[in-house]
Amino acid sequence: MTESARLPMLDTGIQLRPTGWRSVRAAFFSFMLRKRLGAVGLVVAVVFILVAVFATAIGRYDPDQIFQAPNPDYKSDPSISDLAKNQSVGSPDIVAQYESPSATHWFGTDKVGRDIYSRIVHGAGLSLTVGFGASIIAVAIGLLFGVPSGFYRGWLDLILQRFIDALQAFPALVLLLLLVQIAEPSVRNTVIALGIIGIPTTTRLTRAAVLGVGSRDYVAAARASGATDVRIMIHHILPNIAAVLVISFSIGIGAYILFEATISFLGVGPSNVVSWGKMVQEGRAAIDIHPWLSVFAGLAIASLVVAFNFLGDALRDEFDPRLRGNR
């Protein structure tokens, strides 16, 4: 195709929007420039994702490795009375307990001599898994409930909405405490429980969007041309509520991460994994002499949640400014 062949099209004065990947890229860069806080959130979130993916390389040590340090009270030939006062006096090395930040242990060590920096790095995976996993489940069930509810209205809508009302009125943390104990406290079960907590919000958002789209002409046209209900919902309604799905996906992630940290802090979170919430709890025992564990774990939670909140707010403003303040 030559240059001249394309010119007549431009003469119409209609600015053609770039399509495909170019439009996505253009929209992305324009988003990054206009929503500075959202851009910051995105960058921080991506950094955390990279940290989680390359945790073994970045973490420097194994998160469960127990470090030893020279024993300051070491005596090569302890007497009985020395041993009575201090049992470990005979061993040249003891567990490197509660060390302050240093070049070897950037964030210090915890009560049993593990490297805090390594544990923070390895904890990112859990928070991100929980945040994304729960959000996927909440959005999926929100679709399953919200689309038929908004599409058919009537008695189906009435019943579903009362169920959602009840789920919403149930204090979220209490429901979570009940749900996480039903099955063994694995990461998968925690994700499912958190996803259920998010159902009211995602269902409401989806339903409202479907109500708005359902009365459009193209839905009526599809129906007139004989499309089945399922086909209308999948091919005509779903693509048109995509923006709301993006919003309801991104807006809850921060809250799920906080909820996981809270139940882990309370001692009913997923077991056998490194959890930032659990680390804050472990740090409380000796917080007056060794605040590092609690401080760094809490900072990790707060910065990841801030990042997702910034990103969620920016996406919401971008796609649907009317939703502002409705949460």
Place this chain on the structure above:
Amino acid sequence: MRDYIIRRLLLNIVVLWMVATMVFVALRVLPGNYAVAQFASANIGAISDETIKEAERELGLDKPVLQQYREFMTDLVQLDLGQSFRTKRSVWSEIGDAIPYSLELGFLVVLVGFSVAFPVGILSAVRQDQWPDYVLRGVAIGGLAAPVFWTASIAVFFVLAFNLFKIDVTGQPHIWEDPKGALQWYVIPMFAGGLASTANTMRLLRSQMLEVLREDFVRTARAKGLDERHVIIRHALRNALLPVLTVMGLTVATIVGSQIVLEQMFNVPGVGRLLFTSIIIRDYPATQGLVLLLTFIIVTTNLVVDLLYGFLDPRVRFS
């Protein structure tokens, strides 16, 4: 108006019934029950099935689930919440003992939350995009993201490290009995909880104020020579407050959540800690009663907020 209230009350009853059913089912699905848990923690060694059966019979856990549900509902209609497995006292008297502590702490949390949210929200709007706005919004965003148990832990560290005052979590004084002792006990949870609950209110108030400050009537008020203070408080704030009211219900729900954590951390014998313990030890009647109490508080707040909204804003019609 009357019809609207009646309909909302009926809907709330439906919601309460559904929550009651949900908590009933969830508890029965949870592995283990109070009888089993008691013998497991007593650690006496091998327990015969006979002993556990006997204990279950005493608690009424041997009955078929449907019958248990029927009895739970019959009692509930008569506002009887049953007897706590652990203390063998009625759940109502358990609530009676616990609720003063929770109300005390909850009130202090709300007090801190609002006395921070209002000035900060207004200042942040009036000084939009100047440094106070950035600093205050930063704090608010941090308050929303920082877990309440973490801010409380850090506060404990500072109090201990600088020897500010003694944190005594064993005395459990009421504020009307021993104000100084109670405040020393409550001061950390009340600020930690307050900061967490303030963020939403503050952010919403700021955006509402920004909108209202651009309205014509604010310009008119300024043009007729009113001083800025008067304009902001009497003209702008009044109109910005309405939408803020709607997040009150959400705020109450947030406080209920943070209360469980804070009471657990600071050994406050309130509703939140009682509920947490009851769930862990599978005390069915206590858990059911407390969940219903909290749900009742949340739905009632929402109803009151909606009614107040119509009362304060004549444009809102109930239908």
